[in-house]
Amino acid sequence: xxxxxxxxxxxxxxxxxxxxxxxxxxxxxxxxxxxxxxxxxxxxxxxxxxxxxxxxxxxxxxxxxxxxxxxxxxxxxxxxxxxxxxxxxxxxxxxxxxxxxxxxxxxxxxxxxxxxxxxxxxxxxxxxxxxxxxxxxxxxxxxxxxxxxxxxxxxxxxxxxxxxxxxxxxxxxxxxxxxxxxxxxxxxxxxxxxxxxxxxxxxxxxxxxxxxxxxxxxxxxxxxxxxxxxxxxxxxxxxxxxxxxxxxxxxxxxxxxxxxxxxxxxxxxxxxxxxxxxxxxxxxxxxxxxxxxxxxxxxxxxxxxxxxxxxxxxxxxxxxxxxxxxxxxxxxxxxxxxxxxxxxxxxxxxxxxxxxxxxxxxxxxxxxxxxxxxxxxxxxxxxxxxxxxxxxxxxxxxxxxxxxxxxxxxxxxxxxxxxxxxxxxxxxxxxxxxxxxxxxxxxxxxxxxxxxxxxxxxxxxxxxxxxxxxxxxxxxxxxxxxxxxxxxxxxx
Numbered sequence: 105x106x107x108x109x110x111x112x113x114x115x116x117x118x119x120x121x122x123x124x125x126x127x128x129x130x131x132x133x134x135x136x137x138x139x140x141x142x143x144x145x146x147x148x149x150x151x152x153x154x155x156x157x158x159x160x161x162x163x164x165x166x167x168x169x170x171x172x173x174x175x176x177x178x179x180x181x182x183x184x185x186x187x188x189x190x191x192x193x194x195x196x197x198x199x200x201x202x203x204x205x206x207x208x209x210x211x212x213x214x215x216x217x218x219x220x221x222x223x224x225x226x227x228x229x230x231x232x233x234x235x236x237x238x239x240x241x242x243x244x245x246x247x248x249x250x251x252x253x254x255x256x257x258x259x260x261x262x263x264x265x266x267x268x269x270x271x272x273x274x275x276x277x278x279x280x281x282x283x284x285x286x287x288x289x290x291x292x293x294x295x296x297x298x299x300x301x302x303x304x305x306x307x308x309x310x311x312x313x314x315x316x317x318x319x320x321x322x323x324x325x326x327x328x329x330x331x332x333x334x335x336x337x338x339x340x341x342x343x344x345x346x347x348x349x350x351x352x353x354x355x356x357x358x359x360x361x362x363x364x365x366x367x368x369x370x371x372x373x374x375x376x377x378x379x380x381x382x383x384x385x386x387x388x389x390x391x392x393x394x395x396x397x398x399x400x401x402x403x404x405x406x407x408x409x410x411x412x413x414x415x416x417x418x419x420x421x422x423x424x425x426x427x428x429x430x431x432x433x434x435x436x437x438x439x440x441x442x443x444x445x446x447x448x449x450x451x452x453x454x455x456x457x458x459x460x461x462x463x464x465x466x467x468x469x470x471x472x473x474x475x476x477x478x479x480x481x482x483x484x485x486x487x488x489x490x491x492x493x494x495x496x497x498x499x500x501x502x503x504x505x506x507x508x509x510x511x512x513x514x515x516x517x518x519x520x521x522x523x524x525x526x527x528x529x530x531x532x533x534x535x536x537x538x539x540x541x542x543x544x545x546x547x548x549x550x551x552x553x554x555x556x557x558x559x560x561x562x563x564x565x566x567x568x569x570x571x572x573x574x575x576x577x578x579x580x581x582x583x584x585x586x587x588x589x590x591x592x593x594x595x596x
Contacts, residue, residue: 121412124415141587157252164177166230168232182202185208197212197213211286211287216283220314222512223318225290225543226288226290254572270589290304302542305542305545309545317504317510318551319588321538324554324557325557326559327557328559334407340530340531340552341551341552345467349463350494354370354459357373359458360456362453362456370459371449373490374449381442381464382444387439389440390424393470393533398533401531425438438469440468447461448461464481470533513549513551516551518591519555520555523587538552
């Protein structure tokens, strides 16, 4: 009898798992009905679009650190933008402002000024290059086999020009926006954006601007990067990790000649402390941020074994988390990460170290705060001899809405469906930092998304060698931004 009861229970349990798998709902936002806009004019202007992107790449707008930038090249970008987009700069609908000498702020008047504006962000600066490691000059904008090569073609001059091209087309065609548009172009994102985007955000805050949504650089339309998905997957960053650079130091151990060492040196004490932090990672936050929703949005379209797991996270979640934790690239989605980046100690080979210091870089999950991280470090280190000092910190973002009632997310999703037919769209978390962090007082709906298809080889080129973008992919970006301007109006 007991065996029969157990067998019946097991059958019922398996049946429940299968039933939930087979009936798992499709959470994809549907393409917009009756809102298919003609964009053939974009392809017809390919030569001009390519030439403009090539030209902006030729300006060496490298940011090395705050205050150490090629400012003259940034000003050349300003001049080029004014020349390349005459309709924007002659339109009575557009107000152009220079913020803090080098950043640009454009405000486009809408026919319904009572509607909240939306903000499109990009940045003009780029990271340094190692020219000897490039196959082509990084600031030439050379065209090779259908690709435009150059620093900034994937981060972030393609967005800068793509947004401007879309607005130029919109105004050329006499299509006055319904909803006001704000374009915010910082000049120092690669060195935290404190003199650029932060200043733009301050201007908007002083004017009492509250935006409907904001789109900045971020995740992409991935090709072959999401396990179990054979189609393109657009990952939209609805949250961004925070960061903390924390210095740990100790100087309590005796110093002197190395011939008479104490039981512990300052280096030894600090080594044990950082070792404890590496051996005791932060707990998984799976389900407390957007990382679970990322998979749930794909559950109806993913291959069967993974679909069964996603449909039954109530059962398989611990196993799923364990698998994700084994790989650094997926572990970063689950938790606050700990990276020992600098360790210093000792002054001479035969002298006991008078002190030791270490810098640890934490990337903070949206479910936690900077103070949570500091408290956890104190708990794990558990040594009063270790001093803690915050070098730099920024709280993680809040989680932006990603339902169909969210204008920003819905507009992104529907534009993706038109530009990249068959693609899936899913919310996700961005583990890097963007200028969007400075706009937390301006809007609660901040999305980090590049409307460009990338595969594994493309990801390596961002901030790497031989950065490039295919002409076809760039035209798709212009198409996306143009459609976004139309969709945001039609959902007004």
